[in-house]
Amino acid sequence: MAATAHGGVRVRNNPFARESTSPSPAPSRPRPQSGLIASHQGTSSSSNHAQNSAFSPPGGVSFPATNATRHRAGSVTHSQSTSTFAPNFIKSGQFERVGEAPGAIEGENDFSGKRYVWLGDPNVAFVKGWVIEELGNDRLLVQCNDGSQREVDADSVDKVNPAKFDRADDMAELTHLNEASVVHNLHTRYQSDLIYTYSGLFLVTVNPYCPLPIYTKDVMNMYRGRSREDTKPHIYSMADGAFRNLVDEGENQSILVTGESGAGKTENTKKVIQYLAAVATSNSPVAARSGKSDFPDLSQQILRANPILEAFGNAQTVRNNNSSRFGKFIRIGFTGSGQIAGAFVDWYLLEKSRVVKVNSGERNYHIFYQLLEGADRRMRENFLIDDCGPEDFLYTQEGNGKIAGVSDVDEWNSLIEAFHIMGFSQEEQTSILRTAAVVLLLGNITIMKESLRADQASLTPHAIDQARKVCHLLGISHEAFIQGLLHPRVKAGREWVEKVQTPDQVRLSIDALAKGIYERGFGDLVARINRQLDRNGMGMDDSHFIGVLDIAGFEIFEENGFEQLCINYTNEKLQQFFNHHMFVLEQEEYAREQIEWRFIDFGKDLQPTIDLIELPNPIGIFSCLDEDSVMPKATDKSFTEKMHSLWERKTPKYRPSRLAQGFILTHYAAEVEYSTDGWLEKNKDPLNDNITRLLARSSDKHVAALFADCAEPDEDSGPARSRVKKGLFRTVAQRHKEQLASLMSQLHSTHPHFDRSHRLPQ
Numbered sequence: 001m002a003a004t005a006h007g008g009v010r011v012r013n014n015p016f017a018r019e020s021t022s023p024s025p026a027p028s029r030p031r032p033q034s035g036l037i038a039s040h041q042g043t044s045s046s047s048n049h050a051q052n053s054a055f056s057p058p059g060g061v062s063f064p065a066t067n068a069t070r071h072r073a074g075s076v077t078h079s080q081s082t083s084t085f086a087p088n089f090i091k092s093g094q095f096e097r098v099g100e101a102p103g104a105i106e107g108e109n110d111f112s113g114k115r116y117v118w119l120g121d122p123n124v125a126f127v128k129g130w131v132i133e134e135l136g137n138d139r140l141l142v143q144c145n146d147g148s149q150r151e152v153d154a155d156s157v158d159k160v161n162p163a164k165f166d167r168a169d170d171m172a173e174l175t176h177l178n179e180a181s182v183v184h185n186l187h188t189r190y191q192s193d194l195i196y197t198y199s200g201l202f203l204v205t206v207n208p209y210c211p212l213p214i215y216t217k218d219v220m221n222m223y224r225g226r227s228r229e230d231t232k233p234h235i236y237s238m239a240d241g242a243f244r245n246l247v248d249e250g251e252n253q254s255i256l257v258t259g260e261s262g263a264g265k266t267e268n269t270k271k272v273i274q275y276l277a278a279v280a281t282s283n284s285p286v287a288a289r290s291g292k293s294d295f296p297d298l299s300q301q302i303l304r305a306n307p308i309l310e311a312f313g314n315a316q317t318v319r320n321n322n323s324s325r326f327g328k329f330i331r332i333g334f335t336g337s338g339q340i341a342g343a344f345v346d347w348y349l350l351e352k353s354r355v356v357k358v359n360s361g362e363r364n365y366h367i368f369y370q371l372l373e374g375a376d377r378r379m380r381e382n383f384l385i386d387d388c389g390p391e392d393f394l395y396t397q398e399g400n401g402k403i404a405g406v407s408d409v410d411e412w413n414s415l416i417e418a419f420h421i422m423g424f425s426q427e428e429q430t431s432i433l434r435t436a437a438v439v440l441l442l443g444n445i446t447i448m449k450e451s452l453r454a455d456q457a458s459l460t461p462h463a464i465d466q467a468r469k470v471c472h473l474l475g476i477s478h479e480a481f482i483q484g485l486l487h488p489r490v491k492a493g494r495e496w497v498e499k500v501q502t503p504d505q506v507r508l509s510i511d512a513l514a515k516g517i518y519e520r521g522f523g524d525l526v527a528r529i530n531r532q533l534d535r536n537g538m539g540m541d542d543s544h545f546i547g548v549l550d551i552a553g554f555e556i557f558e559e560n561g562f563e564q565l566c567i568n569y570t571n572e573k574l575q576q577f578f579n580h581h582m583f584v585l586e587q588e589e590y591a592r593e594q595i596e597w598r599f600i601d602f603g604k605d606l607q608p609t610i611d612l613i614e615l616p617n618p619i620g621i622f623s624c625l626d627e628d629s630v631m632p633k634a635t636d637k638s639f640t641e642k643m644h645s646l647w648e649r650k651t652p653k654y655r656p657s658r659l660a661q662g663f664i665l666t667h668y669a670a671e672v673e674y675s676t677d678g679w680l681e682k683n684k685d686p687l688n689d690n691i692t693r694l695l696a697r698s699s700d701k702h703v704a705a706l707f708a709d710c711a712e713p714d715e716d717s718g719p720a721r722s723r724v725k726k727g728l729f730r731t732v733a734q735r736h737k738e739q740l741a742s743l744m745s746q747l748h749s750t751h752p753h754f755d756r757s758h759r760l761p762q
Contacts, residue, residue, distance in 0.1 A: 116160035117142060118180035119152060126180040128160060169233050170198040190760065196233040201582060202754035203238050207264035209759075215271060220278055235268055238753050239275040242546050245751055247338045254547040254750035258574065259757030261552070262320035268757055269330070269550040270306060276332055276546060277303055280340045298535065300421060302332065302343050305529050307418040309345070311370060311411070312436075312522055315354055316363040319759070321403050325351035325365070326522075327551030327570070329743060334544050341544075343533040347526050348551065348739050349566055352515040355439060358399040365518075366411065367436050368396050374412020375433075382430075383437035384469040394443035395514070423532050431702035432528075434473055435521040441470045442514045447503040457486055457503040475700030484690030485509060509688045516687050520706040547750060549743075554669045562682045565621070565674055566736050568667055569613045573744055575668050576606040581752055606668050609653050613665075614737060619646060622733040629684045629731055637661055640676045683731045 114130035119142060121127045129144035138154040158178040165174050167189050174181055182199075189197055190206050197204045213219075214234065223236040225244070231237050242253040255272055257265045277299035310322065317323040327348035333341045358364050372380075372389055380386040390396040402408070419429050444466045450458040459467065459482065467485075471478035485506055487498045501509075554571045555564050616623045624642055628634035640661050647654040653666045662675040692710035695703055 117157040118160060118178070118184075119144065119150060119157055120180075125183060128184075167192060167194065168197075170200070171204075172198070172200040186758075194233075196235060198228075198233045201585065202756060203233060203235065205235065205259075205264060205268060205755055205757045207262065207267075207757065207759050215274075217278070220275060223275075224279055235271050235755060236275050238755060239272045240279065242751075242753050243276060243279055243338075246334060246544065246546055250544070252545055252547070252750040254549065254747055254752045255755065256549045256574065256578075256747075256752060257755045257757060258549070258551060258571075259553050260319070260759060261317055261323050263553070263757035263759040265550050265553075265757050266310075266314070266322065266324050268755060269548055272548050273302060273306075273330065273332070277340065280334060280338055297421070298342070298533070299340050301423075301533060302340065304418040304421040305343075305345070305533065307411075307414045308422065308525065308529065311367045311415045312365060312525055313347075313350065315351075315365050316400060316403055318359070318361045321406065322366075324550060324552070325354060327549075329547055329549045329551075329746070331545040331547045331746075334546070336544070342535040344530050345526050345533075346739075346743065347523070348743070349563075349570070349736065350519055350522055351563070352519050353563065355515050355518045356395055356443065356511040358396070360399060362399045363401075363403070364396050364399070366408075367415075367433075368393075368440060369401070369408045370412040370415060371433060371436055372396075372440075373408035374415075379430075379433070383434060384473065385437050385440065392444075393440045395440060422529065424528065428528065431700070432521065432525055435517055435702070435706075438470055438473045439514045439518050441466055441473070442510055442517075445470070445510055447506045447510075449503055455500060455502045457501050457506040459486070473700075474695060474703050475698040476694050476703075480694055481691065484688060484694060488688055488690045490689075509691075512685075512687055513691055516685075516692075517706070524702075524706060547746060549747075554667065556670055556672055560672055560674045561677070562679045562732075564672070565613070565665075566733075568665075568672060569610070569736075570740055571669075572606055572610055572613070572667060573740060576610065577744065577747055577752070578754060579606070582754075608651060609665060609667055612647065612651060612653050622737060625679060625683050625733055626731050629680055634680060636676050636679055639680060683733050685732050 116128060116130050117140075119127045119129060127144045127146055129142040129150070131140050132143050132149070133141040134154075135141055135151065140152055140154050140157065142150050142152060142157070144150060158180045159176040161174050161176050161181050166185070168174060168185055171177065171182055171185055174185065186197055186204065186206060189195070190208075193208065193212055195206050195208050195212065197206075219234075220236060223231055223234060223240050226237075226240065228237050228241060238255060242255055245251060246253050257268045257272070259265050280299065309328070310324075313324060313326045313328075314322050315325050329346040329348075331344045331346070333343065335341045354364060363369065369390055371383075372385065375383070377386060380388075390401045416429070424432075444463075446460050446463045446466075447457050448460055450456040464482070467482055468478045471481045474481075486501055488501065489496045489498055491497075551570065551574075552567050555567050557564060611620065613621050614623075619627070621643065624646065625639060628639045628642070640663065643654075643663055644656050647663075648656055655664050657663050657673050657675070659673065659675050661677060662673060664671055664673045687710075689710070692707050693712060695707040696709075696711035698704040698707070
């Protein structure tokens, strides 16, 4: 949440009321006054991209636009508008509005007798005012704090809470729980550097984009073993509650950290892990008596795994300088005495497309820039990238070469240090980093037509030199590699024939290979980390763990594709899990207190959209996509037309798109229009069989292991080699459904805790 900021003069005070010996934070930029909700100078901003929560708490929250900016090293903000993320059932008849139009007594919150109300405003979300006069036909004349007078419908305003509820620690305690009051409470707390707020059973976080002195050892000690009621809202309180539940009750726990890009999910996840590592190593009675832990350095290794994952899995985006481009579920195992016994990382949805295409104002994965800037000359020479920078490679020359305030050399040194702490040998480090160099070199293989009249592709002399470098690092024959690219052999009946490849086809083949090598390398890297951390076999036995989930939130871009559908499907399932858990608990409490109550399953509200995506019968989007992915004559257009014939007018959740090729789905957060261009290829995720068979025979053990599943049957000399049987084709949609089903199964076996992270728009 609070990465180091650079420059500035103002030192923040500790926002907690308790006395503390916490040291002052590093100098930071002064915090500008954020535009108040009722300000008449707020400006509306158009947005090409809106992201909503991965789960939505009851009662939508929409932060007001503000002209103020906060900056955190490692993050950038851009003017964006956000929409309320209240699920649909909150707006239904049962929960359409909390309370009536304000009455003479309930609207009063001072001794003036004025009836204060909140009015919706297109520029600043909400404006506060008081009722001057009740007009006829349920109309009110309201004097607003911005100096204007407005005539509004009586049922369009919300009540204002008494002033004693300003900056409430728990928004569930507000007398009038409405959207405007929630926004106002979070806003006033944010102005006082109180970035954590409870809302019933879950925690709301607003990213400050600057350092705050609330993560020191002294602050940790304030929360250790203390109940939520005795402390201020904090991520440490949630982590401590999960730890105490695990130790006292023996029930597995999970902490779900979700939110939009730049909201601070990754930083909050790190704070949770840091707290658990600190508490577990000192709270153990065994460790206290013996003066040492049975698992030396394990806590430090868990913490140091993060720089490795960030180097290979994080990148700069327009919203965030250190954005996680994959989802992760980190399970930390504990012994019966409360010591950390091991850890295991599950990962989801790595953004492979970033490897070969970087948008303006963004960067590729950090590792490429760290390797080019930080590696010593000997390593760069061995990797055949000496005297090269990001501008010399097709995959990194677009976008930003550097991040302001961040040294790629320092980050490289931190990565190498983390490799050593994690116990990676020099040979392992070299193998892992070599694949990153291979990906860079692959992008520089340029393709041209063999002749003006022919479609056959060929390589330029410079491209042949680049191909030789690639093949040297991969441990394969460059002649066979070039032949496989330009003249791949395919089986037609019982005979092998050579295909004619156009320049575009070869370029796509190279890009697919680069993405495949990077994704397989990333999966292997996580597996190596797990082997170092998984000391009690958590990969097989899930008992006694706290799982921390850090995953991308709901996404709506100007153009939404297959990747957005996968992410939004994931969030639909997480939202259903949140609804079920929160409201089932609430209704169980009613039952215990013998309150008369008709049970409602709020999770059902999301089921129609989930079914539309995942059901095999009637055929859903993923099943239809998988079916067409193996049909020889199927196209993106025929897939889209089939979806229209199956679902148009059959469900209110689906309708044809205004686009030439696509459809619109109604999700819990919003309607999303999806373009189906390129979906069949993305789902098949094809690799050139000629090249993958070559890689499976590589003289480099690391490369051969990455592509072991691509070996021909007669090449499989060892019975222990794991590979997919010939003919068994698994699509991206199938793999994602399986991963998500596994994740949801794990979450349902735990006692969950929820943190919803926000970023404040400018």
